[in-house]
Amino acid sequence: MTIKLYHCPRARSMRPLWTLEEMGLEYELIVMEFPPRATYEGYLGINPLGTVPTMIDGEVTMTESAGISQYLVDRYGPTDLGLNPRDEDYGIYLNWLHRSDATLTFPQTLVLRYTRLEPEERRIPQVAEDYQRWFLSRLRCVEETLSDRKYLCAGRFTIADV
Template sequence: MIDLYHSAGTRSLRCLWALEELGVAYQLHSLPFPPRLKAPEFLQINPAGTLPFMVDGDTRMSESGAILQYLDSRYGEGELSVEPASAEFGNFLEFLHFGEASLAMPQSVVLRYQYFMPKELRQPAVAKDYQEMVLGRLPRLEQQLAGRDYLCGEFSLADISVGYALILGETFGVSEHYPEGVKAYLSRLKERAALQRALEKK
């Protein structure tokens, strides 16, 4: 049985969504955020105190993108991946990593310096700069979505990776500035039953 340590709004949503898409059995452990402060006992399980954290037998993982690939390779027989021989393979790799490196990571800086730091240490100018960085990367995403419902034609892990980052943007209002094609894409993702189930879990 897979154990997934989760907190609503964090990158663990990617893993939870993938588990629901694949129909894999799991035990969800919901933690308050940030767990390193509000659930210090979690440090005995993951000394870094970060989420997600997945335990599957002797396998212990904390990088959400790697967990997506692990779950699909081990339990999904590649159902949510793209074969290397496919013309979409490059797009798959590009957007699987784009969701974290180009979208989610800069947003984590926004959240840190606009909301999470003590008021006297917040840096509004830094937060604004990183927010604009994220918005500046969305035309690339909209271009990829032109004429298609999902990033690689069929739904894949790339959509889970990017979809989480777009959902994250809703939490602090950046989503109102999304291009129309990106808004429509996010709406399609939210229609997926697996994502709806994942979002209902706290």
């Protein structure tokens, strides 16, 4: 059965798309305009949240980008894109892998919402400014970690780097 990935350009669905490409897996890519819940008829029946990405692999349906990438690496590996639980850097790997969705996406989403996505009359510049500062402060940790190395963990490119 072919993996299906519902994707919007410049969205979090880029991570699982990148993972699929790096792993050389066969997949069907369904490209939609943003926001998919409003532009792709029937999408709420596929993903009631109306968000991207959505990946379907047989009976498995997933909607979190980092989780999808972890699933692909664990299900279809082995691959150097992932780490084994016995690897020394496994905890660091999981922390970086999930930080993007858990820590970075929230402030980034609010900045985009209140500077670009909302109609002009609903934009709240102060919210955007506050969350932009918060987002940038979270990026400092990434910059510090990469100041003396090329990759976030394990001395090689993994899905945590995507």
